[in-house]
Amino acid sequence: MTERASASPHTVAANDRLANRLPWSDESDFERARKGMIAQHAGPILNERPGGLVGVSWDTDNFAFIQGDAPPSVNPSLWRQAKLNAEHGLFEVRDGVYQVRGYDTAVVSFIATSSGWLVIDPLTTTETARAAKTLVDTHLGVRDVVAVAYTHSHIDHYGGILGIVDQERIDSGKCIVIAPDGFLHAAVSENVVAQAAMGRRATWQYGMTLPWGEHGHVDQGLSKAVPFGSSVLIAPTHVITQNFERMVIDGLVTEFQLAPDTEAPAEMHLWFPELRALCIAENCTATMHNVLTLRGALVRDALTWTRSLDDAIARYADEIDVLFASHGWPFWGRGDALTHLRNHRDLYRWMHDEAMRLANMGHTPDEIADSIELPPGLWADWTCHGYYGTVSHNVRAVYQRYFGFYDGHPASLNPYPPVESARRYVEFMGGIDTLMSNARKAFDAGDYRWVAQVMRHAVFAEPNNTAARELQASAFEQLAYQAESGPWRDIYLTGAKELREGTPPMDYPVRPSAASIGGMTPLQVFDYLAVRLDGSTAINFGHHHLAWHLTDTGDVIDLEISNGTLHSRIPSTPRTGGLSATIHCSRSDLNRLVVAEVSFAGSVENGSVRIDGSTELVTSLWNAFTTFKMFFPIIEP
């Protein structure tokens, strides 16, 4: 294990300065996070792994150390949030509305219908969702799940559905699965096409390789941690396409407010007029959220986001009694619910408008990020603080949404890549020794931001220089100890860890599950394969038309290989002439092939894949699909 430095005097002073500005007298969030607790899950939540092994999906003991005052190595505001997110159990929100919180990154809500449950957001994994369901069954009685609603397209809101309801009930229509318009496309493109890089970056954002502790992971800001276990993507059986569409779900009147292009590309809020309760999905939680999540995803639209909250206020302000979300705790009473909605509405508009005002005055992302702070009214609201998103990276994201990567400066058009520029910087800085000695002075003066920035060049120029790596690691560590944002802390600490221990040597393949592939349309599957196609190999294939015939569904997908790219379409009349090959297999076999549960050559051999025409071309095409690996280097070339 690496040594972890204690907080430096500069860090202690920075955390003290912050602590003196925080609104400590407002303790209402602690009351909210504990209100209505019925029962708690005892012990860890286990999962079964291949080979009869048993793993741990979730363990509340992991965060039992978060007690008392903040240690010097944790930002005091983040420590407070870490305590709040550590509250766990089955809670009554109001009569007929229950939540299970603190056993997964997300919160699952159970709304009583006449004879059963509408379950909103069935968590990330089967295991954590099953534990939540068991808690509900034990303390509220066993009732049928008549509907599941996914509020949005992120895996922590749909991946655990099989822990709540079995596939058979969904297939038979006894349980409908409701999602907002565009859900499937967004779920697939966010979590499959970008899966490998997003997964690696997510391990940083969520501190997934860090130990728990006051020198390690304490909180994600939004919730405690990511659970381990099995996740699936089961397609919705009822898609909400009309804003404010109403449905009666087994006697429960439910109104759906569509909120596309907010926290997720496909998102919706649920209003229960008889209960006077609003589920605001993930658009208004107990933290500032991300306009751009650091794991990577399409940049979000802060303007649509603030508008969706304003629309909710306009429509429900007169009737709302309780506001709940899919992370964090509820807000009771019309006054508090509205204050919460208004503050978060103001928060996203503030970041959007201030960033764009400055951009229109000629300021660039680094300048904008350094000059916008929360207004006092929002600073006084703990839940507006940057525990998850930060003002800094959110206002950069606003700029990105409108202007992209290019800051408008000619020198940014064509910069050298990191290693090339690092070598030149180090030389211009007078060589590695001079650079290091200056960087050490900056470190001693507490200018960790600068040390982190310049030492990037040192490490990329000399990745084997352990002193350089250690100096950058030490700077990251102090920045982590000062960070109010859980993800910033985890990212800095993961950087320090990988600088000291090296990029993890595990290079296992990253693939979606066969079930996830099964939830995709055929064209989405081929778009995913096209991303995996190694263009430099495929340019040698020449120009070809292929047909892929899915024997069980009857779909015929026309494929075209052209200039090293792969195109797919489903034509009204399948092409018959000019085909280099036709491939026949079932859709489920295709799913298994894509995720390498079965090999292509083996499938051809045993006949589950049949090829008319050039077997050689099809085999070469299949072999040219890149296998993405986990743990590519980040802090070193």
Ligand SMILES: [Zn+2]
């Ligand atoms: Zn979520």
